[in-house]
Structure formats: structure tokens, C-alpha cells
Amino acid sequence: MYKFYCRSYQRILQAASYFMPWRKPVLLEGKNSLARLPGFIKSKNVTTLLIVTDKGIASLGLMDALLSGLEKENLSFFVYDGTVPNPTIDNVEEALRMYQDNHCEAIIAFGGGSPMDCAKAVGARIARPRKSIMQMKGVFHVRKSLPPFFAIPTTAGTGSEATLASVISNPQTHEKFQIDDTSLIPRYAVLDPLLTVGLPGNITATTGMDALAHAVEAYIGNSNTRETKMLSRKAVNLIFQNIEKAYAQGNDLEARENMLKASHYAGLAFTQAYVGYVHAIAHALGGTYGIPHGLAVATVLPHVLEFYGKSVHRRLAELADVSGIGSPTDSSGQKAAQFIETIKRLNKTMGIPEGFSVINPQDIPLMAKRAYAEANPFYPVPRILSKQELEMLFSIVRIQ
Template sequence: MYKLYCRSFQQVMKATAFFLPWREPQLIDGINSLAELPVFIQHEGIETVLIVTDKGIAATGLMDSFLDGLRNKGIKFVIFDKTVPNPTIDNIEEALQLYKANSCQGLVAFGGGSPIDCAKGVGARLARPNKTIPQMKGILKVNKKMPPLFAVPTTAGTGSEATLACVVSNSETHEKYALMDTALIPHFAVLDPLLTVKLPKPITSTTGMDALTHAVEAYIGKSNTKQTRQWSIDAVKLIFENLYEAYSNGENIAARTNMQKAAYLAGMAFTRAYVGNVHAIAHTLSGFYNVPHGLANAVILPHVLDYYGESVHERLAELADAAGVCEPSDSTREKATKFIQAIKDLNEKMDIPSRVDCILDSDIPLMAERAIQEANPLYPVPQILRKEDMDKLIRTIGA
């Protein structure tokens, strides 16, 4: 009965999705496309904008030319640079007060997934001023227009510039959860590969594997469509062709461009087809131990795919063909096995560990419970897992 309930809920959500007010961000892409952003902000009639970023980005000088462009257009700006990895409710509330105190009219999220999520959280609070972030947890709790949001990703992984999700951490309870609403999809997305060429290798690798996780989970789930399947296939192909090159040779603009495109396509796929149990475990791992989201996904992905067994072989075989990691004559099982092994090999080549050593036995029951609460009934996963399944997987990941 429990599985029937979950599947019924997922079918209703899939049917409902056809009637939601989806939008795609207006893309501003290509080399030096960041220079065009002030013009778009000006066209929106914005006189003062809040820039949400983090101290690392602020210190690199990546924003300097953009800030000069805003000054040249007479656009005032205020910078919130206190975003932490896995942004907290406190981050959002502090940025919100800065927005209000300076009478801002729009938001620029500049950085990785954390600043983009923080900015989305600010937008949600502005759209629903009488609701707290915890009150908007879950599906379609915003449902109001928020100010223009311009997303400028500096990594190629989260796909947050294309998604309806805003992931938030509660620093007191160690809970990590998502707000999901089409109102949170950014209005504009800037994909400038020059912003990613100086990324440290560990960030290039883990954010790239984050994008791969998005594409794979969207593809193997039961709420995918012809469109989301194509986005996922294209993303997987681009990632296997370009991630290791971007990791090994960060100055390769073509590889960086293709990884940005892959992350965006994977974001487009999973924001409509959802993620799955990999993310449910990754979010609780990040919530308890502050493990970076991309690293958590990279470690967890092959373990969960192995656990699914035959239920995902057909889909993984199709992805193996797209990734070019198998022979046409291989059986479905052989292709699926080779795809999972290719993920493990890619992780190993980029020095991503196969397990994490931070998990405490005493935390596992609560971690498993929270992972189940996130996954079920929402995620249209290949297999509905129970708490005991999550417990086993978490122990395997932490072994």
C-alpha cells in the first residue's frame, strides 16, 4: 500500500506539471557574455540591485568588470557576500534585510549553487513576506511573482540557473530541504565560460559530477518526458566528453563552455523530471556534516545505481550508449554495468573518494529517516526505498 500511495502521488504530480506556469530563463551565453548583463538589468527598469555572492567570489575579482558595467549604466548595487556553502535561513534573512534597506528592485546571484539558492530564498521571502522559509518548504508554496532574478553561475554543476528548486539548510536542526516552485526559476541566466576557467580542480570535478547526477536521476525516474530524456542524454554525452578535459586543462574554453551547457541542460531536465534517492541521501549528508553537495552526489551516485540493480539496467544502457562507454554488441546488463563502472572510474581519475569517513553510527537512523521523508512520496524513483534501505546505503557510503 505504501508503494501504491507513493506511485499514485507521483502520477498526480506528473499530470499536474503539464499545467504549471513553466518558463525557461532568458539565456545570455558565450565568451564575455557577462559584459551584456548590465544592459538587461537596465532594460528591466532596475535602479538598485542586490548582488548575492560569497566571500570567495568577492575576493577573486570575477565581479569587477560587471560592477564597472553597472556603474557605467548608472545602476546602484549592494553586495551580500556572506553566503555559506549549503546556505542557511540566517543567510537568506540577512540578505533580505539588505535588499529592503536599500530599496532594491532585483537580484543578481553570482557564484555557485549556494549564492543562487540564497538569492532564490530572498526572492521567495519577497514574494511571500508573511511566510517564513520553513513554511514554504516543499512543493508550490511560493506561487507569487518575485523580483527579477539574474543568475550568474561560476561553476558548471548545480544547474540552479535553470531550476525551480531552492535548497536551504537549518543550522540548528542540521536539516537540509528544498523549496520547489516555478516562481523560483531565474528570469535570466548568464553562461560565460570565462567565469569557470580558474576553478580549482576539486570544484570542477565535484560540480561536474553533480550535473551528471542530475541528468542520470532525471533520466531513470518515472516522471521523465521525451523532452527531459533528450536534455539528460545530451548532458550525459557532454559531461563524458568534456569533464575530465575541463578538470585536467582548466583553460580549455571549449570544454568549459560544454560543461556549462551540460549543467544547464541537466538542470532543465531535473527541474521537470525530479531527482531521486541520491539527492535525498546527499542532502542529509550535507545537512549533518556540511559535505559539499557535488561531492556528496559524486560519492553516492554509483552506490545507489548499484543498489537499484536490474530496475535501471535498460535506462543505464541507453545512457552508456550516449556516453560512449560500451560496445554496440554488449547486452543491456553489460552496458548498464559499464556505465556505473565509468562513473566510478571518472571519480577515481579526478581523486573523488568512493566513500566518506565522517558519518557517525549514532546519526544514521535520523539521517535515514530524513532521506526517506525527502524522497517519498515525491521523487519518482526507479525503486521506492524504505528506511532500512536508506540505512544500508548510508552505511555502505560511510564504510
């Protein structure tokens, strides 16, 4: 009966999605596209900005050119660099105070998924000043326009510059939760591959596999459209062709640019077609143990795909065909198995573990409960899992 409820909820949401105000961000893309942003911002009649980033980005000097460009355009800016890897409610409130105290008019999110998530949540608080972050948890509780929002990804993974999601952590309860609303989709984004050239190999690997998980989960779910399927296929193909090169040869600009495109395509796909249990489990692991999101997703992905079994064979076989994996004479089950093995091989090549020894068996029931609550009834997963099955998956991911 509960599965019937979940599927009914998902069908209603899918039908309603055709009437939602989806949009794609206006893009500045290509080598040195960041240099065009200050003038573009000025053309929007913005004078004072809040830049949300983290200390790692700030210390690397990646923002120096942007800050110089803003100064040349006589634009005032204030930098919040306190974002932590799993951004917290406190991060959001601190950045919000900086925005308000300095009478800012727009937001720049500069960095990976964490600054993006934090900045989106700040925008949500500005749009809904009488609502707390916890009151906006879930689906469509913002429903008001954010200030002008400029997203500048420095990793090729989250696709946050194209999505409606902001993931925030509650450090008191060790819970990660999502705020999902079409108003959180950034209006403008910069895809400059030069910003990703200096990424360490491990971050290139885990963020790239996060993008792969976005594309795969969107494709195997039940809320696809013709466009999201096309975007997922393009993303998967680009990632398989470029991720190892970007990992091993970090200065390969073509590979970096292709990974940025793949991440963006995957973001566009999953913001309409959604994700699934891979992300629900990864969020629970991140909230409980502070495991970086991309690492958790990359590790969990092949285990969940195997656990789904026959329910995903046909669609994984289609992705295998697009990626040149397997033989035309292979069955869908064989192609799906080879697709999963390719993911495992990539993980091993790039130093991503098969599981996590930090997982405490006593934590598994609570993490399974949280993953279950996040996924159901919202995520249109190919197969609805019980709490007991999710506990089994957490046990599989645990390294003895």
C-alpha cells in the same frame, strides 16, 4: 500500500505538471556574455540591485567586471557576500534585510549553487513576506512572482539558473530542505565560460559530477517527457566528453563552455523530471556533516545506481549507448555496469573518494529518516526504498 500511495502521488503530480507555468530563462551565453548584462538590466527599467554571492567569489575578483559595468550604466547595487556553502535560514534573512533596507528592485545571484539557493529563497521571502522560510518548505508554497532575477553561475554543476529548487539548511536541526516552486526559476541567466576558467580542479570535478547526477536521476526516474530525456542524454554525453579535460586543463575554453551547457541542460531536465535518492542522501550528509553538495552527490552516485539493480539497467544502458560506452552486443545489464564503472573511474581520476569516514553509525537512522522523508512520495524514483534500505546505503557510503 505505501508504495502504491507514492506512485499515485507521483502520477497525479506528473499529470498536473502539464498545466504548470514552466519557463526557460532568457540566456546571454558565450565568451564575454557577462559584459552584456548591465545594459540588459538597464533595459528592464531596474535601478537598484541586490547581488547575492559568497566571500570566496568576492575575493577572487570575478565580479569586478560586472560591478564596473553596473556603475557605467548608473545602476546602484549592494553586495551580500555572507552566503555559506550550505546556505542557512540566517543567510536568507540577512540578505533580505539588505534588499529591503536599500529599496532594491531586483536580484543577481552570482556564484555556485549556494548563492543561487540563497538568492532564490530571498526572492521567495520578498514574494511571500508573511511566510517564513520553513513555511515555504516543500512543493508549491510560494506561487507568486519574484522580483526580476538574474542568475550568473560560476560553476558548471548545479544548473540552478534553470531550476525551481532552493536548498536551505537549518543549523539548529542540521536539516537541509528544499523549496520547490516554478516561480523560483530565474527569468534571466548568463552562461559565460570565462567565469569558470579559474575554478580549482576539485570544484570542477565535484560540480561536474553533480550535473551528471542531475541528468542521470532525471533520466532513470518515472516522470520523464520526450524533452527531458533528450536534455538528459545531451548533458550526459557532453559531460563524459569534457569533464576530464576541464578538470586537467582548466583554461580549455571549449571544454568549460560545454560543461556549462551540460549543466544547464541537466538543470532543465531535472527541474521537470526531478531527482532521487542520490540527492536525498547527499542532502542528509550535507546537513549533518557540512559535506559540500557536489562532493556528496559525486560520491553517493555510483553506490545508489548499483543498489537500484535491474530497475535501472535498461535506462542506464540507453545512456551508455549515447555516451559510446560498451559494445552493441552487450546486454543492458552489462552496459549498465560499464556505465557505473565509468562513473567510478572518473571519480577516482579526479580524486573523489569512494565514501566518507566522518559518518557516525549512530547518525545513520536519523539521516535515513530525513532522506526517506525528502524522497517519498515526491521523487519518481525507479525503485522505492525503505528506511532500512536507505540505512544500508548510508552504511555502504561510510568508510570504516
